[in-house]
């Protein structure tokens with residue numbers, strides 16, 4: 001081992017898992033550790049599909065123990081709770097199973113290099129009632145919780161003569177909110193296809209998307225927002241912009257003008273923040289708890305890096321910071337892989353992380369998408385829509401799988417899932 005190793009990566013998401021897989025294959029399990037609080041990995045941008053029931057988490061999740069074996073890194077199940085910078089150690093909380101039984105006691109792990117990649121969670125912006133009554137899509141458990149509530153709601157609250165509509169409100173018209181709204185309309189069609197309401201009349205779904213800015217997908221080009229709005233409205237989704245939700249109650253939402261929106265189920269997708277514990281590690285953090293890093297993704301402590309949603313990294317070449325996107329986490333993982341591999345071999349570098357924006361793709365259901373792509377040579381953006389955009393969107397997920405498992409294994413997994421899809425219900429019904 002060198003002073004650089006062991007490299008301990010905390011958080012096996014879009015960024016951390018790709019980094020661990022690449023480093024593990026090159027340097028081996030005694031030099032590369034991955035720590036995550038979950039036993040299975042899921043690509044977070046799929047969580048709206050888990051919530052709608054169109055993706056079965058029990059088939060989609062990849063076991064970290066399996067990946068560790070395949071990619072030659074060491075996996076530790078645990079939750080980061082503390083840091084001792086002076087002794088280069090981190091503290092993990094006791095790990096327990098669903099029944100509350102202890103799996104591992106609290107542990108202390110030594111590192112040569114620490115990479116923090118613990119992602120983000122929803123930001124309620126102190127909105128009254130949001131934490132109590134809104135569901136977030138921060139992790140698999142919440143997405144699954146929403147799916148079960150939806151299933152229950154679709155089959156309850158109906159009378160034999162006149163079923164009441166089921167009101168779903170989605171706060172936040174970013175990619176998460178837009179993708180969930182579209183996915184839900186398809187999910188409900190599938191529920192009806194399987195006659196889930198055969199003993200009772202079907203409940204009509206009423207979906208409202210509430211966005212604070214003047215347009216949905218506000219971070220993307222206006223043309224893309226307009227196209228996505230048209231697609232959502234063609235599915236009878238109400239798109240409300242310039243709406244600031246001030247209160248969430250059990251069965252309604254209230255905005256800053258006092259307008260009321262009926263809501264049986266509310267999903268909060270209006271903003272992100274990094275986990276609060278990051279502010280207690282003795283490292284610099286910003287207003288939304290992200291670790292402040294320099295152009296080489298280092299905190300003020302040179303042996304501690306942060307990538308992905310939990311980091312505030314400068315967007316080299318602009319005045320701003322990098323957005324919280326899977327594409328950013330993926331490219332940062334590739335950059336750190338090269339940087340840390342070089343350091344292990346005794347080569348240091350001052351090269352900064354340069355983000356290449358290849359554009360943005362948003363899924364609007366299973367057969368449609370919208371996106372703007374950056375021309376590699378021209379540098380100008382062009383629009384894609386429909387099945388082409390949806391196919392390109394899916395390829396991002398496959399690229400993540402390929403970065404982790406390799407192309408051959410990814411091909412086998414995809415083929416297996418396609419075959420299974422033909423013999424399984426198109427939606428999770430239980």
Ligand SMILES: Cc1cc2nc3c(=O)[nH]c(=O)nc-3n(C[C@H](O)[C@H](O)[C@H](O)COP(=O)(O)OP(=O)(O)OC[C@H]3O[C@@H](n4cnc5c(N)ncnc54)[C@H](O)[C@@H]3O)c2cc1C
Pocket residue numbers: 010011012013014015016035036037038043044045046047048078079080081117118119120137138175176179275307308309310324325326327328329361362363
């Ligand atoms: C529904 C949805 C749709 C999205 N769609 C898109 C999209 O279309 N395009 C796009 O670019 N981005 C999208 N995003 C955002 C994208 O998912 C994130 O930007 C990306 O996953 C960030 O990667 P990450 O590695 O920083 O964190 P994550 O992928 O969130 O991974 C964090 C990991 O850290 C683990 N962890 C957390 N805390 C601890 C702890 N204390 N100890 C140990 N482990 C811990 C978690 O279990 C998790 O495995 C979407 C997000 C959501 C929720």
